[in-house]
Amino acid sequence: MKRAGLDYLKKWKDKKTRKPLIIRGARQVGKSYLVRLFAKEHGLDLLEINLELNDDYIPCFKAKDPKQIITLLELKSAQKVVPGTTLLFLDEIQAAPEVLATLRYFYEILPRLHVIAAGSLLEFVLEEHSFSMPVGRIEYMHLGPMSFKEFLNGIGRHPLREFIEQYQFPKEFPVVVHDELMKIFKLYLAIGGMPEAIQVYCDTNSLLEVDTVKQSILLTYRDDFSKYKQRVNHVRLQTVFQKLPFQIGQKLKYVNLDRNEKSSDLKKALHLLSLARVYYPVYHTAANGIPLRAQINEKNQKPLFLDVGLLTKACGVSYADIEMADRVTLINSGPICEQFIGQHLLYARPCYEEPELFYWSREKRQASSEIDYILSHGPRIIPVEVKAGKTGTLKSLHVFIKEKELNYGVRFNADIPSCIDVTTSLPEKPVMFRLLSLPLYMVEELQRIVTLTYQPQ
Template sequence: MKRSIIDKLRLWKENKSRKPLVMTGLRQCGKTYTLKQFGADFFEDTAYFNFEENPSLCSIFDQDFNIERILDELGNIFRQKEIICGKTLVIFDEIQSCPKAITSLKYFCENKRELHVIAAGSLLGVALKNKDISFPVGKVDRLQMFPMSFKEFLWAEGFESLCNGTEKYADENPLSALYTSTFEKELRYYFAVGGMPEAVLSWSKNHNISEVVQIQNTILQDYESDFSKHAPITDVAKIGWIWDSIPAQLAKDNKKFIFSHVKARKRSADLEDALMWLVGAGLVYKLNLVTNPQSPISAYADNSYFKVYFADTGLLRAKAKIAPELLLESNESSLGNSGVGTFKGAFVENYCLSELIKNDIEPYFWTSGNTAELDFLFEYSGEIYPVEAKAESNTRAKSYNLFCTRYKSKKGFRISMKNIGVNMIENTKSISLPLYLLWLIKKYL
């Protein structure tokens, strides 16, 4: 299946100043498949090494970090085929299973930069926080992979031409029914199926939601098995408690994550490391509060006041045990009558957050005491943009209007099921953008 990250990989390949690339991302989001496809499409040869499947590979890195010796043993001895700079893509998969291979990336950068090397791993984000691993700071490029975006889901469903058509549309013209009817239906499918490649592939082939549910439940079970296999033994139970509590916390009107709701008599000091393990594994996103939206916005973030969302909307649905038929069978153009009740807000917020992150946007949320709350805001090229997300086509939002008026934003976004449109809130240009076109948000910045 087509993945947009291939374009970033191609740019990395063509960059003459490139360093070895470290790719992180949650398990089963498609890293291995995509890297092998990248190698097949852009290189004469791909040298693939998996340290989890072949633990003996680690012995090659035990002796020293002589890159010529390492390449000779990897190529001529292990795979019996020479590794050639400029022609061979070297993939070190599940590299977190070999800490010395991680350290060796420094020497690949210093002594063999002309060779294309990519290191990847499902729990690499967690491993890199391990103080016992000597990470080559400044000697690697970084790239994170995510579950499939809604745009990639549309590609898998055979609607790439429709996606291309929207990109040619004039920025402020409403979409015609040719687009809206398809996108509204497919967005419902995406809420139920999500973006895990195995689930998307099954859905695109058979449109059998029972098969998708089985795949999602297996993925959730695999993740929970990872807790006991890879997390510190003191955190395994805590990680499970947090993981299980997220849907219930998102179902609240106030979605602030509260540690005492995870387990009775447990405080943030008891559970914070476990939460950060989930963040490092790429399984959840942490959305921090900003009360003083100034540039640089990251300097004003309150890391102690936050919300927690799943990395994939389909897995959120499966974990919350919401029947997918409630999303698939409704003919409404909003989630308002879909039967998911108050959880519709959680679906929409989780979707919007993940789409923003996949667009290389780092979002926050804003509150003004107990009187107003804005779903998202982000900074781009020195400007701060407010974003209000709605499950329906009604875009009236007091908090959004208050923010635009108080902080005199030049531009803001109301994300809903309403078609493209523009209006003014005092001096703020407010853009109505459909949920199904959120992947185009940078076009409007």
């Protein structure tokens, strides 16, 4: 169950100017497991303190001198803390927000001590409390669900992962390998990337057991709603949470969440769900240049759920439904595949950067166009379309390419990789552009392959 985040943690450990690290992410994406595995692999003595379960440790952090804090922790835990060989892990740190402010002193006075904090509802603390955060004295790491390549590792299909990573255009892609990867891709859609769900599948080979785990995770998120009740009606929050999975791939309209509630109240509920990281807003961008964020319209967004496995569970889609559908051509397979690509693109950025994702649309009567995702690749804008099957119209891509005067676009679908030069099919002056088509399961190789196939204008 190795995570790509281990590589980042190793780089953090080896820094000469290492700062305390805060891992941010939704509940049960594997933050605690990642830290424990990291300590084990690098021979660090782990002192793990869960501040939600062990609040009697909180008074130890009232002192501003980290040496005094360490002395108190040693006496209470009966464990020696040695800078350079000990990893102090403060889990569920949102239960003691005042501890966050003390992290600056570890950087200033005890920089050799490895300090990692994690919290699933940390964003609530950062927004609600007025204490001074140690700006410039801490680092952040953002963690999402396990990716498809991590899933391949987890189920023991390492050679397939290596094949994907080593594939080079224009080398032939064996159909037998593609078919096997599509089979596992469908399995991933059903299981998802939550570490516990993947671990249970590896241990039991039972999708029924996986289903139980996913239901438990969804219920855990709903149980958390009681913690938000001072800020928003928890019944309203639960309603929005239950409706969101059915809005994936669509422009969000408040009336589709609850026609009986005020849009301002629904907006507040969505904000809380985004703080809990169970939902991400994919904002509309004008896409006229870099950075894409500079041209967003926050009034227009498409929702993205935390994880595709939780999405299929929430929508009542089983593995049998996915497996029986030829090329994943379910009625709602488009949104499911869009969720899969979206959650991977969201965390394709360096893990120290805040996850973000954008889309583009132009609404005209009888001539609306939409690009599922807009990315930047260096100084270039890359439009990305997602198709559940092997075919599908690319009219919106042609419109966007022509309007923005680009010469490169990307399509994810259920076919083998290809890269061809095409001409826009619009009635006006045709435009030549290069179309990179990748199978859905190769989303993590996008940046690498774009670098190989992009032709400068």
